[in-house]
Amino acid sequence: MGGITSEPAAIAPLALAEAKAFLNVTRDGDDAVLTGHLRSAAGLCEQFIGQSLLVREYRETLPVARAWQRLGARPVHAITSVSGINAAGERFALASDAFAIDISADGSGRVRVLRPGSASRIEVRYDAGLAAHWGDLPEPLRQGIIRLAAHVHLARDTGDAAPPAMISALWRPWRVVRL
Numbered sequence: 001m002g003g004i005t006s007e008p009a010a011i012a013p014l015a016l017a018e019a020k021a022f023l024n025v026t027r028d029g030d031d032a033v034l035t036g037h038l039r040s041a042a043g044l045c046e047q048f049i050g051q052s053l054l055v056r057e058y059r060e061t062l063p064v065a066r067a068w069q070r071l072g073a074r075p076v077h078a079i080t081s082v083s084g085i086n087a088a089g090e091r092f093a094l095a096s097d098a099f100a101i102d103i104s105a106d107g108s109g110r111v112r113v114l115r116p117g118s119a120s121r122i123e124v125r126y127d128a129g130l131a132a133h134w135g136d137l138p139e140p141l142r143q144g145i146i147r148l149a150a151h152v153h154l155a156r157d158t159g160d161a162a163p164p165a166m167i168s169a170l171w172r173p174w175r176v177v178r179l
Helices: 013-023 031-049 139-154 165-174
Strands: 004-006 056-063 076-085 091-093 099-103 109-113 121-128
Touching: 013 031, 013 139, 031 139, 031 165, 076 099, 076 109, 109 121, 139 165
Parallel strands: none
Antiparallel strands: 004 056, 056 121, 076 091, 076 121, 099 109
């Protein structure tokens, strides 16, 4: 499988406000640390559930193949472009009838190349994520992220690394396992 890149999920001020309320923190001195904990917790949530939390652009490089190839992030909302990459690493536009794209009802995105021309690889750009904004995420996902960030914040001096089992229980219904 090729490389996949995107910006990390943007943690909104609303997430920080929720974490501070959960921890009963009133001062702003810990905002940077709490935001870091929230980013880490959101990243772990995405890894656990196998889905992107907040909609953002992904770029994925794949080999040229006539068979359908599944995109790495999900749920996919839109496949915005498919470009060819030649052996010298130069990108070029593929004709719209040179490839096929598909977004399944479960949010999986797929692409295949019908006529590659001089392309040895392709770059696919697409948007994927469960929600557009932090407040639109399902409550259990948000609560799990807040609780994990709070756990890390409170345990920073004690070294207690084991997160509460409640967090995975909150996230488990959204978990997508690929075989």
